[in-house]
Amino acid sequence: MKLKEFWKRYFEHPYGVAGFVIFAVLLFMAIFAPLISMGKPNEMSGDILSPPSLKYPFGTDHLGRSVYSRIVYGTRVSLSVGFVAAGLSALIGIFIGAFSGYFGGMVDEVMSKIIDSFLMIPVFFLILIIVAIFGSNLFYIMLVIGLTTWPRNARIMRAQTLSLKERAFVKVAKSLGEGDLRILMTHIIPNGMYPVVANSALQMGGAILAEAALSFLGLGDPNITSWGKMINEARTYMAFAWWTIVFPGIFIILAVVAFSFIADGLQYALYPKLKEVEESG
Amino acid sequence: MGNFTRYLIRRITAVLVMIFLVMSLNFFIIHAAPGDPVTIMTGLENPSKEIIETLKKKYGLDKPLVVQYIKYFSNLLKGNLGYSYVYDQPTWHLIRERIFPTLVLTLTGSVVAFILGIYLAIWVSHLRQRFGETIVSTVNYILYATPSFWLALILILIFSSKLKILPTSGMYDLRASYHGFRKFLDLLRHLILPAGTLALIQLPIFYRVTRTSIIQSEKEEYVTTLTAIGVSKEKLFKKYVLKNAILPTVTIFGITLGFSITGAVLVEIVFAWPGMGRLMFDAIFRRDYQLLLGIYFLMAVLISIAMIITDILIAILDPRIRIT
Numbered sequence: 092m093k094l095k096e097f098w099k100r101y102f103e104h105p106y107g108v109a110g111f112v113i114f115a116v117l118l119f120m121a122i123f124a125p126l127i128s129m130g131k132p133n134e135m136s137g138d139i140l141s142p143p144s145l146k147y148p149f150g151t152d153h154l155g156r157s158v159y160s161r162i163v164y165g166t167r168v169s170l171s172v173g174f175v176a177a178g179l180s181a182l183i184g185i186f187i188g189a190f191s192g193y194f195g196g197m198v199d200e201v202m203s204k205i206i207d208s209f210l211m212i213p214v215f216f217l218i219l220i221i222v223a224i225f226g227s228n229l230f231y232i233m234l235v236i237g238l239t240t241w242p243r244n245a246r247i248m249r250a251q252t253l254s255l256k257e258r259a260f261v262k263v264a265k266s267l268g269e270g271d272l273r274i275l276m277t278h279i280i281p282n283g284m285y286p287v288v289a290n291s292a293l294q295m296g297g298a299i300l301a302e303a304a305l306s307f308l309g310l311g312d313p314n315i316t317s318w319g320k321m322i323n324e325a326r327t328y329m330a331f332a333w334w335t336i337v338f339p340g341i342f343i344i345l346a347v348v349a350f351s352f353i354a355d356g357l358q359y360a361l362y363p364k365l366k367e368v369e370e371s372g
Numbered sequence: 373m374g375n376f377t378r379y380l381i382r383r384i385t386a387v388l389v390m391i392f393l394v395m396s397l398n399f400f401i402i403h404a405a406p407g408d409p410v411t412i413m414t415g416l417e418n419p420s421k422e423i424i425e426t427l428k429k430k431y432g433l434d435k436p437l438v439v440q441y442i443k444y445f446s447n448l449l450k451g452n453l454g455y456s457y458v459y460d461q462p463t464w465h466l467i468r469e470r471i472f473p474t475l476v477l478t479l480t481g482s483v484v485a486f487i488l489g490i491y492l493a494i495w496v497s498h499l500r501q502r503f504g505e506t507i508v509s510t511v512n513y514i515l516y517a518t519p520s521f522w523l524a525l526i527l528i529l530i531f532s533s534k535l536k537i538l539p540t541s542g543m544y545d546l547r548a549s550y551h552g553f554r555k556f557l558d559l560l561r562h563l564i565l566p567a568g569t570l571a572l573i574q575l576p577i578f579y580r581v582t583r584t585s586i587i588q589s590e591k592e593e594y595v596t597t598l599t600a601i602g603v604s605k606e607k608l609f610k611k612y613v614l615k616n617a618i619l620p621t622v623t624i625f626g627i628t629l630g631f632s633i634t635g636a637v638l639v640e641i642v643f644a645w646p647g648m649g650r651l652m653f654d655a656i657f658r659r660d661y662q663l664l665l666g667i668y669f670l671m672a673v674l675i676s677i678a679m680i681i682t683d684i685l686i687a688i689l690d691p692r693i694r695i696t
Contacts, residue, residue, distance in 0.1 A: 208387075213634050322525070
């Protein structure tokens with residue numbers, strides 16, 4: 092598929108466009124945080140729990156910190172969690188799925204069983220338990236989310252590999268004496284990974300929600316400002332300072348919605364014939 | 373052997389593999405965690421000599437890893453979920469009384485979401501213009517992206533703090549000790565917000581699956597045929613399309629139960645609902661890892677049971693699986 096054509100179709104999809112726009116804004120906030128945050132995220136002031144104003148667009152929290160500045164910096168955390176966790180998950184999923192599907196046999200049989208069962212496990216608890224026992228820093232959290240969410244990608248990649256394996260160009264490559272590893276790396280993976288990419292967009296949103304939930308439970312990285320942590324801290328004061336809790340939540344929703352929209356746009360660009368793509372599994 | 377028997381055997385195998393996987397993961401976590409397994413299992417900084425000896429004997433901690441693995445398994449298979457040294461009680465005793473509240477919350481939330489999702493999908497299917505569908509699906513995207521704990525807090529803010537019409541926490545009013553029907557009403561009153569949160573969070577899944585399968589069913593050949601011979605659209609929808617369209621939604625109900633329990637745990641923590649989620653939360657902060665792993669294992673078992681029940685239910689609803 093031509094890349095240009097792919098993006099043209101992507102931007103025909105209204106959700107795809109909306110997702111891209113929200114994502115671009117969040118990325119801008121993350122990159123230029125020091126320029127647009129109007130102050131440091133941990134700077135305390137005498138204005139405690141003051142409502143939204145020109146000086147503090149989203150008000151201040153119980154320590155007099157600007158909710159707006161904290162949200163702007165929190166974008167960095169959420170986006171990096173999304174990218175690193177989903178990226179790792181895609182990488183593992185692609186390799187395991189491709190190898191399992193390509194070589195088949197007993198290994199594939201066992202791998203498929205493990206993947207199927209893994210998809211039934213409540214993964215969030217696994218992440219929760221590992222972070223609780225091993226300690227919570229942002230790097231661990233991203234790593235654990237990535238390491239526990241790859242099975243869906245593996246399943247998608249395996250199905251792709253099974254169908255690509257039968258295609259003429261792969262058979263020709265094989266008859267010309269190309270090695271298995273070369274065929275996997277140059278033919279199967281580059282041609283079959285697109286649906287995994289679409290699923291990864293969805294997983295980025297999932298990773299952002301998981302990190303927010305961990306931080307809300309007090310298991311987030313204590314040294315960083317994250318949206319989930321802000322909600323946790325605001326709990327006690329929310330009855331008389333709604334802004335401390337409403338804005339961080341809205342930004343979590345925006346980020347996750349953006350990635351779902353992008354996933355839909357990618358799906359549409361991949362399979363133009365399907366108007367509604369059924370949830371896989 | 374019938375198709376269904378074979379199907380059921382395959383599903384049960386998958387479920388057993390999952391339980392095996394969870395047990396292995398738990399074992400792996402205990403042994404890979406920083407600090408020695410005894411500290412991890414007891415959650416105590418300085419466990420007494422007696423405790424160490426008991427654990428060593430029970431789990432073969434001084435033997436090679438393979439032996440430990442087998443011992444760990446046989447203990448779990450015997451129904452021995454471990455002992456919480458923090459509470460000084462068998463783990464099972466602590467979890468036992470928490471299962472019912474969690475099930476009440478999870479099932480109420482899921483059933484409400486299931487019914488609402490199907491109704492919404494049917495309603496959208498009858499809409500003539502596309503605008504209505506766009507609104508419904510956008511709302512669904514937003515609900516899908518909403519963190520359950522945040523929605524729970526917002527609902528508390530609106531209905532408890534501002535409007536003061538619903539309780540903020542707990543399962544029963546502790547100041548009034550109701551009995552019989554009054555107690556049930558009290559439970560319902562406490563259930564509205566947490567179950568409502570769960571239902572809203574899960575609504576998008578059920579809506580989307582039902583909507584997709586209605587679209588697919590409407591494309592089936594028999595629908596075209598029946599339309600051609602003059603069966604009214606209304607009758608066709610009620611009698612044929614809907615029946616086929618709901619089946620995938622039932623399947624999803626079973627599959628997402630794991631997800632529902634996850635949602636329920638976060639919601640339980642916000643509402644101080646006395647279920648397994650609340651126990652899990654306390655276990656994390658008391659470093660009671662044996663209890664934590666016990667809850668996790670039990671949840672896996674509960675989810676497995678739910679999945680097998682769903683499979684049987686599907687077979688009853690869909691004769692295509694039962695016959696042949």
